Each structure stands twice: as structure tokens, then as C-alpha cells.
Amino acid sequence: MFRENGARYLALGLLVAIGLYFGLYTGGGVTRYESQCPSTKTHRPAAFESHKHVLDRILHDPDFRNESVTKLQKAIQIRTEVHDDDTELVEDDFEYWSKFDKFEEYLNSTFPLFYSHVTLHKVNYHGLVYIWQGSNQNLKPLLLMAHQDTVPVSEDSLSQWEHDPFAGYYDGTNLHGRGIADCKDQLVGLFESAEELIKTGFAPKRTIIYSFGFDEEVMGNRNKNAKWIEQQYGADSIYAVVDEGGVNLDTIEGVKMSVPGTAEKGYVDLKVIIETPGGHSSIPPPHTSIGMMGEMIVAIENLDIPTYFTPANPAYWEYVCVAEHSPQITPKAKKSILNSRFDKASNKDARKYIDIDLHKGFVVKSTQALDIVFGGVKANALPEYVELTINVRIAMEETVEIVSRRILGAVEPVAEKYGLGLTFRLNGDEKILDPKSQGHCLVNVVSLLEPAPVTPINDEEWDIFAGTIKHVYEDLVAPNQTLVVAPGIGSGNTDTKWYWNLTRHIYRYRPGQLPGVYSKEHGVNEFIPVDSHLHLIAFFYEYILSVDEAEDTTEFSSPLFQIEN
Structure with a gap:
């Protein structure tokens, strides 16, 4: 009986050890973790x-x-x-x-x-x-x-x-x-x-x-x-x-x-420009260039911008330190952050916690702000030129090209829908849609800086x-x-x-x-x-x-x- 119970206890101990190992490294839900927060000791000059x-x-x-x-x-x-x-x-x-x-x-x-x-x-x-x-x-x-x-x-x-x-x-x-x-x-x-x-x-x-x-x-x-x-x-x-x-x-x-x-996030300013033939506003087309731009604005603002929580971003270490030292963080959030390097589900939960619960999404993703829009010159003249300026701050895990093409991806279906030509200008001109008589759209990267x-x-x-x-x-x-x-x-x-x-x-x-x-x-x-x-x-x-x-x-x-x- 003793040998049988001893074998059971040994097997149980092995299972517990394996569970602790995979709980720590794969997000299994343990509450004790190896410290990841960069330790900083007080430093004062010898003098x-x-x-x-x-x-x-x-x-x-x-x-x-x-x-x-x-x-x-x-x-x-x-x-x-x-x-x-x-x-x-x-x-x-x-x-x-x-x-x-x-x-x-x-x-x-x-x-x-x-x-x-x-x-x-x-x-x-x-x-x-x-x-x-x-x-x-x-x-x-x-x-x-x-x-x-x-x-x-x-x-x-x-x-x-x-x-x-x-x-x-x-x-x-x-x-x-x-x-x-x-x-x-x-x-x-x-x-x-x-x-x-x-x-x-x-x-x-x-x-x-x-x-x-x-x-x-x-x-x-x-x-x-x-x-x-x-x-x-x-x-x-x-x-x-x-x-x-x-x-x-x-x-x-x-x-x-x-x-x-x-580190610092990268930076890019883009201009989206629509040029159309214009004409008298008493005989308007179904959609003016301002209306087309409005639809592009909606599409850009509805973009699903991905979030990241990786050691490539210094903010990762900031929130690891929060998780290790906080007296009030929820056990679920603590687990998600500290397991995020080893478990996809935990990483997803950590990103959601920072983005949604803490309202700190700007540290885990690229951000975009539609800052300037103008077009048209007269109440009875159809607008021939409409321009939108967008400022993007680029996450450490992305690049100027990634964020610029994401915006291009929102613009292209609208341009195609209304029969516009489309050009993307980053490193030279890239023709996306052939020029059309109905008008043309340009997505132009005017200033840029990759993440530091x-x-x-x-x-x-x-x-x-x-x-x-x-x-x-x-x-x-x-x-x-x-x-x-x-x-x-x-x-x-x-x-x-x-x-x-x-x-x-x-x-x-x-x-x-x-x-x-x-x-x-x-x-x-x-x-x-x-x-x-x-x-x-x-x-x-x-x-x-x-x-x-x-x-x-x-x-x-x-x-x-x-x-x-």
C-alpha cells in the first residue's frame, strides 16, 4: 500500500512540476512568475x-x-x-x-x-x-x-x-x-x-x-x-x-x-488628394470629389489597426513592471502580461487590457489622426481639388511602408468604386489604378521617419x-x-x-x-x-x-x- 501511494504521490508531484513549468512559460494560469521587470538599483555618485x-x-x-x-x-x-x-x-x-x-x-x-x-x-x-x-x-x-x-x-x-x-x-x-x-x-x-x-x-x-x-x-x-x-x-x-x-x-x-x-515611434504625414473635372453645381454628378473624400475618410477611420505587445517596444517592459509591482491589477491582467511572451492568448488579452481597459492604446499600436481637410472654392462651382492630411505615429513593430499601404488599402476600393485613377507615392510613383477621365486620386507620403x-x-x-x-x-x-x-x-x-x-x-x-x-x-x-x-x-x-x-x-x-x- 505504501509503495502504491508513494508511486501515486510521485506521479502527482511530476504532474504538478510539469504544470508549473507550462503554467509559467505557456500561460497556464499560475500566480508565481520569474521576474522580467528590469531591476534598477539606486545609484549615487561616489562623491x-x-x-x-x-x-x-x-x-x-x-x-x-x-x-x-x-x-x-x-x-x-x-x-x-x-x-x-x-x-x-x-x-x-x-x-x-x-x-x-x-x-x-x-x-x-x-x-x-x-x-x-x-x-x-x-x-x-x-x-x-x-x-x-x-x-x-x-x-x-x-x-x-x-x-x-x-x-x-x-x-x-x-x-x-x-x-x-x-x-x-x-x-x-x-x-x-x-x-x-x-x-x-x-x-x-x-x-x-x-x-x-x-x-x-x-x-x-x-x-x-x-x-x-x-x-x-x-x-x-x-x-x-x-x-x-x-x-x-x-x-x-x-x-x-x-x-x-x-x-x-x-x-x-x-x-x-x-x-x-x-525609443520613439516613427512618423509619417500623408496627403490624399482627389482631382476631378469640376463644373457648374447646378448639374452635379451623383458624388462630388468632396463626397468621395468623405467616403475615404470613413474608410480610413474604420481601419482595424493591429496592436502589438513585444519586447521590441520599450512599453512592454513598462507594463511588465506594472504587472509585477501593482497592488491593484487584476489577477487576469497580471497573468496575461507576464505570460504574454510565451502564450498567444495571453498576449491578446494583454493588448486588449492596455488598449481598452487602460485607454493606453497608443503605446501598443500605430495611431493615425486626420488633421486637415479642404476643398472647393465657390458655392456654385463643383470642387476640382480636395486634400486630406493624415498624421501617423508608427509602432515599433511597423514601418513607414506598412502604415502607408494600410491607408492606401482603405482608399483604393473607394477610388475604384467611383472610377478614379490612383497613384501611390512613397519611393517614386506607383500606379495602382489606371488614369480615368472621371478624375484621379493620389496618396502621397510627404514626410517620414522610421521608428527610432x-x-x-x-x-x-x-x-x-x-x-x-x-x-x-x-x-x-x-x-x-x-x-x-x-x-x-x-x-x-x-x-x-x-x-x-x-x-x-x-x-x-x-x-x-x-x-x-x-x-x-x-x-x-x-x-x-x-x-x-x-x-x-x-x-x-x-x-x-x-x-x-x-x-x-x-x-x-x-x-x-x-x-x-
Whole structure:
């Protein structure tokens, strides 16, 4: 009897072990999982104790706070708005672009200590590249970024602003004004952190480069800073790049998180254009070109856009961390996310949970926005020309061609239905439907950017960067809080798109208390909590110290001596 029961228990044990194995790796429904969330340990510079009093002053001293507010206010009061129809060449309108001369004069007069320790190179007139030379030319430089320009303030919206958008109103807690959240606070904070380091006698071993463009809000085509830096230092010559972006101190399913961007979605603008013969509106055809375009619009908006949840997307790791740390996520959602790499059904459920339940579909799929449509010139004349502009942000798992052909696939049946010719223009013209006398349709890709290369998260560069975030927010800002730092995906695009050749390590991150959408960046009543700005200064102060202590894993020899000042 004992042998028989023992055999049964042994068989049962084997079945349980097999069940646990397949439950973990194929989605069988277990509740214990091997950790997948990238672990980040707190990192602080070895020199922390000798700098602790400075960090305390940055974060808590009322005089420092008020001085910092004054610097920010002056930055806001210099208007640096840019518009989509600005001249492509600075030379075409020097007077218009001269506002950036005024802004640079403000920087020079406000931060004389910084200017006395760096060399400024102006690129394409208004791009600012500052070189803070390090003592060890064998270390790759660190590159820190922001942009000088802001989106405009519409005259029609002025009545909705609680405070003058260019006054820099400070209510004792928050600072208000156009560009304060995007991203003059980051630009000014970089100067402030550098000056605080200089005051301590700090002299970097690793060269630090500061690069500030002046047209980021209008695609950045005038930004030649990256090309200039690559000409001086070469490809793959930069230790890391840090620019605006990311989400800091957000709470997802009860988990306090910081989510710096380690990639960005791609970008494409398409125009769908219909041209028809026209005529007098008293003798109309059954459907005008506007009616045809309307049907195409419906077809495009009804497209079934696929979702993805794969490690190719940094957001995968973000939600794995949520699943592992959340005290309130449902068991089903937790299981789906943590089993999603090994089980198709779990992956489908995870995508549905993020897309539908959390309303975060933009992180797991390409998105499309129909932004501009116009056509027709007169009430009694049939429209001869109708144009639709679509903006698509491309998921990491897709490409410009995939998303463009998906829209083409929605347009083609409508064009065929109404007897239109159809041409697709991406890499040259591709004839889809032969030209017809009834009219013609063109699907034209007018600007494009493939998804960004993904920054690694399994190396020392990430450990120092993410670990510094944890130290600043767990030990300095709010002792004893737990913060999960995870990589994320940028849904928009930043000036980092010009810097891909310089390094694999690009971090899109702005320290602070609120995600940008809550600070109303680009919108009416844009503001930041001033505490956020102080956090930003403290972060860059510490990060520079830590990076300066790091050794490079690959050899590098700086050619900086070749640069003519």
C-alpha cells in the first residue's frame, strides 16, 4: 500500500512540476512568475557626501528657489515661438529669426559663470552648441539637450489664459507661461546645474556637450547641431544623449513610476488628394470629389489597426513592471502580461487590457489622426481639388511602408468604386489604378521617419541613468517612497532623431512631478510646479557627477583639438 501511494504521490508531484513549468512559460494560469521587470538599483555618485549640502540647497533653500524662478521668468518673457510656415532658410528672414539672438543674449547675461567655462559654437546661426572640455580626451562626451523654441499662442486663445502667457506669473507654487513645460525649464535647469557644479570647483574629466536647437516644434529641419557634432567627434562618439521627453512620477495601477523614453515611434504625414473635372453645381454628378473624400475618410477611420505587445517596444517592459509591482491589477491582467511572451492568448488579452481597459492604446499600436481637410472654392462651382492630411505615429513593430499601404488599402476600393485613377507615392510613383477621365486620386507620403533605434537597458549607461532617477526621487525628494524606473516609448518625436548616429544610448526624460499632458504643454495655461524644476536641477547635477566617474567600455580618442574656436 505504501509503495502504491508513494508511486501515486510521485506521479502527482511530476504532474504538478510539469504544470508549473507550462503554467509559467505557456500561460497556464499560475500566480508565481520569474521576474522580467528590469531591476534598477539606486545609484549615487561616489562623491555624493561632499556634494550633499549643495543638493539640499537646490531642493530646499528658499533663496535658491526664488533666484531660479526669476531666471525662468526671464526666459519665458523672451518670445521664441515658431510656426509651420516659417521660412526654411534663416537667410530668408534674418529679422524674424533674430528673436533667438535675444534669447542667447539672455543666457549669456544670466549665466556668466557657465559661459566662462565653455566654448560656444553657433550652428546655422541660432543652434547653440556649448563644449565644456573634460580633462580626459579618451572618454566619450556626454550630450545634454533641450530646445529654445516654443509652440505659438493663438490670439484667439488669449482670453482663456488665466495669466499672461509671456509674463512668467508665479503663484508661490506653480510658474505659468508658454514654453515653461516644453521645454525652457529643462534648458535653464541645465545651465543652473552646471553653474552649481562649477561653484564647488568641479572640473569634468569627461567632456560635456550642451546642444540646443531652435525649431524642434516645427520638425527641426533647420537643426544642424547633430551634424556639426558628428563632424567634430565622429559617429558613435557620444557616451549618452539626454533630451526632453518621457513620463516622470506617474502612477499606473497603483505603481509609482518613472518612464524615460528609450525609443520613439516613427512618423509619417500623408496627403490624399482627389482631382476631378469640376463644373457648374447646378448639374452635379451623383458624388462630388468632396463626397468621395468623405467616403475615404470613413474608410480610413474604420481601419482595424493591429496592436502589438513585444519586447521590441520599450512599453512592454513598462507594463511588465506594472504587472509585477501593482497592488491593484487584476489577477487576469497580471497573468496575461507576464505570460504574454510565451502564450498567444495571453498576449491578446494583454493588448486588449492596455488598449481598452487602460485607454493606453497608443503605446501598443500605430495611431493615425486626420488633421486637415479642404476643398472647393465657390458655392456654385463643383470642387476640382480636395486634400486630406493624415498624421501617423508608427509602432515599433511597423514601418513607414506598412502604415502607408494600410491607408492606401482603405482608399483604393473607394477610388475604384467611383472610377478614379490612383497613384501611390512613397519611393517614386506607383500606379495602382489606371488614369480615368472621371478624375484621379493620389496618396502621397510627404514626410517620414522610421521608428527610432531602441536604447539598451542592460548596461552600465542605463544603470547609472535609471539609478540616478531612483536616488533623487527615493532618497532626496521623497525619502522612503518606492519608485519603479522602467523604459518607455515616446509617442511624439524630439530632436533626438538627428542624433541616432552618435550613440545607442538616447534617453528622453524630463524630471518633474507631472507628466507633460497634465502641465498643459502646448495648451492654454501651461505651467510647472517649481518643485519640479528644482528636481530637474538636482537630477542633472547628480547625473553629471556619476557619468564623470564612469569608465567607457570602448576606446575613444577625442579630436576636439581640431575644432577652431
